[in-house]
Amino acid sequence: QKEVEQDPGPLSVPEGAIVSLNCTYSNSAFQYFMWYRQYSRKGPELLMYTYSSGNKEDGRFTAQVDKSSKYISLFIRDSQPSDSATYLCASPGGPPNDYKLSFGAGTTVTVRA
Amino acid sequence: KAGVTQTPRYLIKTRGQQVTLSCSPISGHRSVSWYQQTPGQGLQFLFEYFSETQRNKGNFPGRFSGRQFSNSRSEMNVSTLELGDSALYLCASSWTSEDTQYFGPGTRLTVL
Numbered sequence: 001q002k003e004v005e006q007d008p009g010p011l012s013v014p015e016g017a018i019v020s021l022n023c024t025y026s027n028s029a030f031q032y033f034m035w036y037r038q039y040s041r042k043g044p045e046l047l048m049y050t051y052s053s054g055n056k057e058d059g060r061f062t063a064q065v066d067k068s069s070k071y072i073s074l075f076i077r078d079s080q081p082s083d084s085a086t087y088l089c090a091s092p093g094g095p096p097n098d099y100k101l102s103f104g105a106g107t108t109v110t111v112r113a
Numbered sequence: 114k115a116g117v118t119q120t121p122r123y124l125i126k127t128r129g130q131q132v133t134l135s136c137s138p139i140s141g142h143r144s145v146s147w148y149q150q151t152p153g154q155g156l157q158f159l160f161e162y163f164s165e166t167q168r169n170k171g172n173f174p175g176r177f178s179g180r181q182f183s184n185s186r187s188e189m190n191v192s193t194l195e196l197g198d199s200a201l202y203l204c205a206s207s208w209t210s211e212d213t214q215y216f217g218p219g220t221r222l223t224v225l
Contacts, residue, residue, distance in 0.1 A: 034213070043117070043203050043216035044156075088156065100169050101146070101205075101214060103156040 003027050006089055006104025014112050019076035023089035023104045026070065030091040030102075033065055035074045038086045038106065047087070048074065079111045115140065117206050117217035125223045131192040134220045138185050138206030145187040146214060147179060150201040159202075162187055163210060191222075199224045 006023040013019055021035075032051050036044035048063040050056045050072075056063045064073040072089055089104040118137045126132050138145050147159040158171040162181035179189040185206075191198055201221050205214035 036216075041218075041221075043205075043218045045216065046213055049213060090156075100158045100161065100171070101148075101156075102158070105155045 001026065002104075003030075003093070003102045004089060004091060004104040006107055008105045008107055010108040010110065012110045012112060013079055015079060015081060017079050017111075019074075019079050019083065019109055019111070021074040021076075021087050021089075021107050021109070023072045024070055025072070025091060025102075027091075027093060027102075028070075030070075030093055032092055033063070033072050034090045034092075034101075035061075035063055036088045036090060036103075038088060040085075044088055076109075079109075081111045081113045084110045117204055117215055119202075119204050119217040119220050121220060122218065123221050123223075125225060126194050127225050128194055128196060130194050131190065132194060132222060133188055133190045134202055134204075134222075136187045136189075136204030136206075136217060138187070138204075139215055142206035142208055142215075143185050144207045144210050144212070144214075145181055145185060146205045146207075147187070147189050148203045148205065149173070150203055150219070151199075156203070159189065161210065168210070194224045196224050198222065 035048040037047045038044040053067045060077045062075040086106040086108045088106040090101045144163045146161040150156045160170045165181045176192045181187045201219040203219045205216045207214045
């Protein structure tokens, strides 16, 4: 079983819709959580970084962490065609493995114009 | 500031050959990690280097190796290539192991 589970989708939504992405994790040592966005033929780029339970907003993006249920989410409001990409959740796992990111499978999102 | 660069971007090899991939981290970053990305397994951690020392290694066979130079540039080597080694190999750098990792564009390796 992977330490981070993510539904690979694919997910297709019309422009302007809210995109909801979810991951679950099994390792209680996980303290930090990231969302990366990966466009086709590109490397992942960091989108959001969260530490504590609760919500964190950055423009149209909201990351949510619920450590009690080991559940992390990413919401994209007013989605645009340029948001079409694969979204990956990840956690570094905590010391001594801070540099070893465990990734979810990635969810491929298509926003239709 | 320049991002993480990886060379070459594309590579085609045949089974049994060996390959060396190169990664130049963001200036000032001392930690370099390598990942393998495949459609079936997703992104998997290979190894991490900090100040020329390998500090952690993922669950890959010994055919996968790496090193880091004093200027923090890193190389990874895969010997005796197998068809299953076809993948996107990603390098990520950060200031220290606790910091956010920034990824390069990757090297796409195809083994025929």
